[in-house]
Amino acid sequence: MSAPLLEVRDLRTHFFTRAGVVKAVEGVSFTLERGEILGLVGESGSGKTVTGFSLIGLVDPPGRIAGGSIRFDGRDLVGLPPGEMRAIRGKRIAMVFQDPAATLNPVMTIGTQMALAVQAHGGAGERAARDLAGRTLARVGIPDAAARLDAYPHEFSGGMRQRVAIAVALLHGPELIIADEPTTALDVSIQAQILAEMKQLARQSGTALIWISHDLATVSSLADRVLVMYAGRIVESGPVSAVLRAPLHPYTRGLLDSLPAMARPGEKLNQIPGSTPSLLSLPPGCPFAPRCPRATEACRTDPPVVTRPGRLALCHHPLEAAA
Amino acid sequence: MSAILEARHVTRRFTPRITLGDRIALLLGAKVDRRAVQAVTDVSIAVQQGETLGLVGESGCGKSTLGRMLAGILPPTEGDVRLSGAAPMRGKHKTTTRIQTVFQDPYASLNPRIRIGEAIAEGPVAHGLVTRAGAPAMVAEWLRRVGLDPGFATRFPHQFSGGQRQRVAIARALAMQPEVLVCDEPVASLDVSIQAQILNLFLDLRQDLGLTCLFISHDLSVVRHVSDRVAVMYLGRIVEMGEAARVYAAPRHPYTQGLLDSVPKLMLEGNEGISFRPIAGELPSPLSPPSGCAFHPRCPKATELCRRERPPLSPREDGTLVACHHA
Structure with missing residues (x-):
């Protein structure tokens, strides 16, 4: 097997606020193969979005990458000069955001801004750039794409706007697309x-995809592997069906049990008590310990990494795979 | 079972107001789009005593x-809404305390400058359900029932997390009994x-208090789970209505x-087969709804009849109401 497309080691992204240092991402490590679809799951404040933004170099002050490495195709993106990062961002790594209205310029036609995005990375002529824009719009299922190039973002519905944003991401045939909750709205x-279209596009073009979502069901029908984040850490990872069928970490179990789809109608859901801890004052040891039914004294120190074939969990008392 | 809350042939249109710019x-002789949006068309629905009726659909x-x-907050353009044993609700202002609403965004429904204890007590005191002297005890009791510390009564909405704020909103609605x-x-x-x-x-609360609920969600x-x-x-329009298990x-x-x-369903056994099929x-x-059945342009079963005629919402043998020519 060749080297992975992306290799993240001990990534730490901290926000230096007046109230203190918020460790939004604390020691995240994972790898991503070419063409792989990776689901990044967690609740608000778990650090999943900040992880995505760190990969593409979009963390704004007071936040910065405080440590670790992000090797993309053999090259470390941490500490790369802004100019070189810009050459990669949008061309080799693209991002799709939750709110397409924020991605698109409201006073420019779709065709103009897509052509600009094409020309930003290489010397395509205006004509060729427009052609490429039209073809890419057609690929994401926009009917009558060539004519729609002259439309403004407000003339599209929410779903169509998100398709346009996806088309912009696809323009340069990137090796990696990071999608941050693109269907939540x-x-x-x-x-x-x-x-359905994202999955097909990723498979056809061999593009690797990091799909950031709070929705386990969406990830389960899309991703090959899943990372579960809690309080800035990856608490569990593995092949998506294995993780969801028999989670090792009590938090993953709790998340699954919280879903109404997992319970009989009208019955009480198996809720996780409490709420996510403030990242400013994390408990020592395992951040999930205060809410965890299996927590013991040992959890107050740093939890160990437990591995099973192809799996990983950050827990002293992992749930054993049920037969 | 008897209907406690009933809407009869209600329609609601929203007509855009003429702004200065429009004038x-x-x-200058330009055209201004003043088409009315018909948000709800000829809907009849009844909530039965003690049940939870779920209302689902996509945005818009x-x-x-x-x-x-139904909550009496918005008057219908046509038709009327009736609460059992009372005259139809008409006019701009809600005239009953027998219905209360919990909204999506508790931050928007709680005044940021009023302590939550006051916010909970405000309605019951104004309507004489509790005396001003008795209010603190009532507030403490409701906070306890929704799983919050009674000492939180002196806090402001911004001091709570989203989940806690929603608990406050529920306490506030239920304190009106x-x-x-x-x-x-x-x-x-x-x-x-x-x-x-x-x-x-x-x-829990629904069971303890024997509440009747209308539960609106896109999920x-x-x-x-609750209906x-x-x-x-x-x-x-309502296209299908019946027992949740059956529907x-x-x-x-x-x-x-x-x-x-x-x-998308939770796929526990590999995902190469796809777990969902898009429409x-x-x-x-809604400014220009399709002719006939509004769903016909997206419907796999649509025929000429569907383009021409709107199917009525009619009962089937098991009691489910369906508005379709071919179902």
Whole structure:
């Protein structure tokens, strides 16, 4: 096997606020193969979005990458000069955000801004750039794409706007797309269309995809592997079906049990008590310990890494795979 | 069972107001789009004593507008809403305390400058349900019931997390001792683990207090979990209504089928088969709804008849109401 496309080692992204240092990402490590779809799951404040932003070099002050390395195709992106990062961002690594209205310029036609995005990375002529824009729009399922190039973002529906944002990400045939909750703001029937298309596009073009989401069901039908984040750390990772069928970490179990789909209608859900801890005052040891039914004295020190074939969990008392 | 809250042939139109800009444009001879949006069209629905009726649909289907009309917050353009044993609710102002509402965003529904103890006591004191002297004890009791520390009464909304704020909003609605609780997307903005806590709280309180509820949500699995009956809306009309178990197990209307199929399921056994099937096409604009059955442009079963004639919402042998020519 060749070297992985992306190799993240001990990534730490901290925000230096007046109230203290917020360790939004604390010691995250994972690898991503070419063409692989990776789900990054967690609740608000778990650090999943900051992880995505760190990969693409979009962490703004007071935040910065405080340590670790992000090797993309053999090259460390941490500490890369802004100019070199810009040459990679948008061309070899692209990002799709939750709110497409924030991605698109409201006073420019779709065609113009897509052509600009094409020309930003190489000397395509205006004509060729527009052609590429039209072809890419057609690929993401926008009907009558060539004519729609002259439309402004507000003339598109929410779902169509997100398709345009995805088309912008696809323009340069990137090796990696980071998608941050791209379907969260959309209706179910539209979300399903976009999920199906993303999966197909990634498979066809061999693009690796990091899909950041709070929705386990979405990730389960899309991803090959899943990382579960809690309080800035990856608490569990592994092949998606294995992790969801038999989670090792009590937090993953708790998340699954919180879903109404896992319970019988009208019955009480198996809730996780308490709420996510403030990143400013994390408990020592395992950050999940105060909410964990299996926590013991040992959890107050740093939890060990437990590994099973292809799996990893950050826990003293992992749940054993049920037969 | 008897209907406690009933809407009869309610319709709600929203007509854009003429702004100064529009007036100038009209003076200059330009055209101004003043088409009315019909958010809800000719809906009749009844909430039975003691049940939880779920209302599902995608954005723009009119579920919140219908919910607000049923809650008495928004007067219908046509038709009327009636609470059992009372005259139809008319006019701009809500005249009953028997219905209370919990909204999606508790931050928007709580005044940021009023301590939550006062916010909870305000209504009951004003309506004489409790004396001013008795208010603190009542507030403490409600905070305890929704799982908050009674000492929190002196805090402001910003000192709470999203889940805790939603608990405050629930306490505030229930302190009015309503017979009917309207919940409009109460868990939509909460994380999964917090959502489970709020749903459990809702199930507990509903049982303890014998509440009747209208539960509005876009999340099909949440609605399934809490509802006895469910109504599915599409473009301002109800397309299917019946017992939740039946509608989810064997949906009749192609839209209900499509909606249920398009939700990604938790795949526990590998995912190369796809766990969902999208509905083709986009939601049509409520400004220019399609002719006949509003769903026909996206429907796999549509025929000429569907383009021409709108199917009525009619009962099937098992009691489910369906608006479709071919189901």
